[in-house]
Amino acid sequence: MVGRVLAAAAVAGSLLALIPASASAGEGVASITGTLENIEGAVRTPVPGVMITVSLDGEPIGSAVSDEGGEWEVEVPGPGTYAVELDVSTLPEGVALTNPNRSVLPAVDVSEGQRKVVRFNLGPGTGSTVGTWARVWGLFMIGLKLGAIIALSSIGLSLIYGVTGLVNFAHGDLVTLGAMLAFLFSASPVGPEWHVLLATAPALIIAGGLGGLQEVALWRPLRQRRSGMISLIVISIGLSFVIRYLILVVFAGLPRPYRDYAVQAPIDFLGAPIVPKSLVVIVIAAAVLIAVGLFLMRTQMGTAMRAVSDNSDLAESSGIDVNRVILVTWIVGATLAALGGILLGVTEQVQWDMGAKLLLLIFSAVILGGLGTAFGAMIGGFVIGVTVEMSTLIVPIEFKTAIALGVLVVMLLVRPQGLLGVRERVG
Amino acid sequence: MDWSGILVESTRSAIGVPAAAYAISAVGLNLQFGYTGLLNFGHVGFMLVGAYGMAITVDLGGSMWLGLMVGMLLAVLLGLLIGIPTLRLRADYLAIVTIAVGEILRLVVRSRFAAPLTKGIFGIQRFAGEFFDLNPLPEGRYGIGNLRFDQRTMWVVIVGWVVAVGTTLLVRRLIRSPWGRVVRAIREDEDAARSLGKNVFAYKMQSLMLGGAIGALAGAYLAIDQQNVGPDTYIPLLTFYAFTVVIIGGPGTIWGPVVGSIVFWFLFEFLDELMTEALVAGWFGDVLGSTDVGPIRFALFGIGLMWLMAYRPAGLFGSREELLIDER
Numbered sequence: 001m002v003g004r005v006l007a008a009a010a011v012a013g014s015l016l017a018l019i020p021a022s023a024s025a026g027e028g029v030a031s032i033t034g035t036l037e038n039i040e041g042a043v044r045t046p047v048p049g050v051m052i053t054v055s056l057d058g059e060p061i062g063s064a065v066s067d068e069g070g071e072w073e074v075e076v077p078g079p080g081t082y083a084v085e086l087d088v089s090t091l092p093e094g095v096a097l098t099n100p101n102r103s104v105l106p107a108v109d110v111s112e113g114q115r116k117v118v119r120f121n122l123g124p125g126t127g128s129t130v131g132t133w134a135r136v137w138g139l140f141m142i143g144l145k146l147g148a149i150i151a152l153s154s155i156g157l158s159l160i161y162g163v164t165g166l167v168n169f170a171h172g173d174l175v176t177l178g179a180m181l182a183f184l185f186s187a188s189p190v191g192p193e194w195h196v197l198l199a200t201a202p203a204l205i206i207a208g209g210l211g212g213l214q215e216v217a218l219w220r221p222l223r224q225r226r227s228g229m230i231s232l233i234v235i236s237i238g239l240s241f242v243i244r245y246l247i248l249v250v251f252a253g254l255p256r257p258y259r260d261y262a263v264q265a266p267i268d269f270l271g272a273p274i275v276p277k278s279l280v281v282i283v284i285a286a287a288v289l290i291a292v293g294l295f296l297m298r299t300q301m302g303t304a305m306r307a308v309s310d311n312s313d314l315a316e317s318s319g320i321d322v323n324r325v326i327l328v329t330w331i332v333g334a335t336l337a338a339l340g341g342i343l344l345g346v347t348e349q350v351q352w353d354m355g356a357k358l359l360l361l362i363f364s365a366v367i368l369g370g371l372g373t374a375f376g377a378m379i380g381g382f383v384i385g386v387t388v389e390m391s392t393l394i395v396p397i398e399f400k401t402a403i404a405l406g407v408l409v410v411m412l413l414v415r416p417q418g419l420l421g422v423r424e425r426v427g
Numbered sequence: 428m429d430w431s432g433i434l435v436e437s438t439r440s441a442i443g444v445p446a447a448a449y450a451i452s453a454v455g456l457n458l459q460f461g462y463t464g465l466l467n468f469g470h471v472g473f474m475l476v477g478a479y480g481m482a483i484t485v486d487l488g489g490s491m492w493l494g495l496m497v498g499m500l501l502a503v504l505l506g507l508l509i510g511i512p513t514l515r516l517r518a519d520y521l522a523i524v525t526i527a528v529g530e531i532l533r534l535v536v537r538s539r540f541a542a543p544l545t546k547g548i549f550g551i552q553r554f555a556g557e558f559f560d561l562n563p564l565p566e567g568r569y570g571i572g573n574l575r576f577d578q579r580t581m582w583v584v585i586v587g588w589v590v591a592v593g594t595t596l597l598v599r600r601l602i603r604s605p606w607g608r609v610v611r612a613i614r615e616d617e618d619a620a621r622s623l624g625k626n627v628f629a630y631k632m633q634s635l636m637l638g639g640a641i642g643a644l645a646g647a648y649l650a651i652d653q654q655n656v657g658p659d660t661y662i663p664l665l666t667f668y669a670f671t672v673v674i675i676g677g678p679g680t681i682w683g684p685v686v687g688s689i690v691f692w693f694l695f696e697f698l699d700e701l702m703t704e705a706l707v708a709g710w711f712g713d714v715l716g717s718t719d720v721g722p723i724r725f726a727l728f729g730i731g732l733m734w735l736m737a738y739r740p741a742g743l744f745g746s747r748e749e750l751l752i753d754e755r
Contacts, residue, residue, distance in 0.1 A: 167519040229519065231740055
């Protein structure tokens with residue numbers, strides 16, 4: 001009973017991380033384990049926080065993050081030959097594989113009930129010594145990439161807030177939804193297994209459609225019933241749980257990569273090692289952001305959106321079909337969030353709570369730029385992305401998200417309406 | 428289908444430790460959300476601070492009761508820190524900042540940086556010996572039929588409900604005082620309260636801090652029962668358990684949190700038992716596995732929260748006309 005209470009009061013997240021474990025619970029469970037140590041001469045220091053993923057036939061079946069002692073363990077369902085990959089991007093600054101080509105151990109044999117120990121040799125540096133300039137510049141580029149993804153994901157939240165006054169706590173899960181739909185069409189064995197670029201098209205269409213459906217089936221009726229802001233916020237929280245946990249049921253808890261572009265060798269970009277896909281993500285995002293900007297400034301619908309956002313009643317009385325504008329806003333916002341999710345999935349991995357984790361960064365970006373302003377969300381996204389990544393130069397990597405909160409709080413104290421916001425918006 | 432088993436387990440949950448813990452937690456949240464209109468989405472952060480404050484104090488050699496005080500004081504401090512940047516702003520800003528603070532507290536206690544105090548992901552265990560030493564109950568199993576608690580759990584349950592009723596009475600006393608009339612006035616119309624010369628910011632701050640301290644008490648209580656604190660217990664979901672409890676019972680009602688918690692944990696456990704039994708009975712065929720029960724329950728929980736907020740925002744037993752929060 002105590003166990004059951006524990007399970008009830010606790011944690012879906014950590015429970016689900018244990019799925020492979022519970023599937024093979026009992027004595028004699030086979031596992032792959034190891035200790036990560038940074039060896040500098042005679043000094044051995046444990047390396048925590050590094051992600052290790054174990055796959056079978058190209059399908060990841062479990063992952064673990066090394067603890068304070070540098071130890072990690074992934075339980076495996078039974079005997080077999082597994083691939084073990086160390087996620088190089090999670091290595092702390094100044095620590096690298098002694099042999100950069102050994103980030104994947106392609107064939108680790110595990111026998112029945114064995115606790116197989118594997119070893120990754122770590123040492124100082126990053127193969128070739130990376131200078132301060134390269135580190136700063138490299139983190140700046142990674143920050144730009146993250147910022148681009150945040151910016152794409154934030155616009156919808158900000159625009160929807162602008163036209164309806166709803167702060168949508170389920171927006172992060174729209175990001176996940178996009179990534180998962182693309183996964184379904186590309187990497188999933190039940191899907192058509194298209195190339196991820198091709199899979200993006202149906203994923204975006206479906207995600208946009210679901211955004212519109214959400215507006216028509218849920219938010220519009222609630223507006224007509226004149227539900228207050230607080231009710232709507234709580235309902236969006238409820239919706240976020242529905243989307244998130246249904247995704248978990250369908251896609252299970254393991255992080256999985258797309259098949260395309262999953263592993264890339266870094267290239268030298270103006271002195272810093274960058275994986276090419278990060279650069280492509282920045283370019284794609286920049287192009288889409290410019291297109292969104294032109295759409296808002298140059299088209300009739302974009303102008304109408306800004307008008308409704310400014311003053312809904314005035315817009316309606318000047319002949320704008322407000323409900324139609326809101327519907328289009330939802331479709332555009334959900335599509336952009338889905339695109340953000342797919343790009344995030346390409347550069348990292350696809351996981352059921354990836355969007356929920358991103359939500360805090362999205363909120364920080366939106367408030368920094370000014371709730372309700374699309375251009376503010378874009379600027380805020382880049383500022384947050386770069387700040388968060390570059391902060392790892394100074395603070396431990398675990399506090400990345402806390403930095404975003406710090407920016408958010410400082411902004412609320414100094415200029416609560418945000419960079420581009422209007423004073424009267426804030427209560 | 429073992430219906431009596433399902434009902435026994437659901438009732439056990441509804442009168443047992445989880446219901447008592449969330450009744451206490453919801454009393455605090457009700458003060459903030461139900462009476463003052465503060466959208467505190469980081470209640471789990473207050474629970475975390477209460478539990479960790481106590482566990483760390485014991486770990487450093489202090490008494491558990493001192494630890495309890497430390498935890499509650501830390502919660503008051505946390506309320507102050509959250510309140511300063513947000514309480515002058517609209518409710519949605521408070522919601523965003525509190526949900527963020529809750530999550531970041533979890534990351535902080537989890538981090539290597541804080542590990543000397545918090546023991547990182549391993550957490551701290553066995554700090555509540557003093558509580559169980561006070562247990563006057565002789566060994567045995569207490570209850571009726573299949574619904575029995577051993578003396579240890581029974582002791583936790585009794586203390587839990589005493590604390591739940593005690594905090595409820597405290598809040599009732601407060602709400603019926605001039606202070607309570609002001610916070611309710613703030614909930615109804617902040618500008619009106621301000622125009623009467625009330626320092627709205629100060630009242631909101633007091634409500635946030637006091638509700639947070641009660642939340643910390645609930646967190647410490649849960650930790651005592653489990654003799655364990657670990658960072659991954661304190662996920663945002665816990666905040667919304669408390670929210671659901673408050674809404675079921677009716678926000679801004681005296682006994683709402685207590686009633687809501689009993690109803691919520693009965694339904695929540697019932698759903699879990701029902702799905703588990705149905706799975707064993709093969710109702711779902713191969714479509715769902717045993718690991719899907721948890722997520723599906725959380726998805727249904729989300730639907731329940733949406734439904735409640737849309738159709739029964741004044742509580743499962745309240746009417747829309749009595750709706751107190753949120754008509755602005």
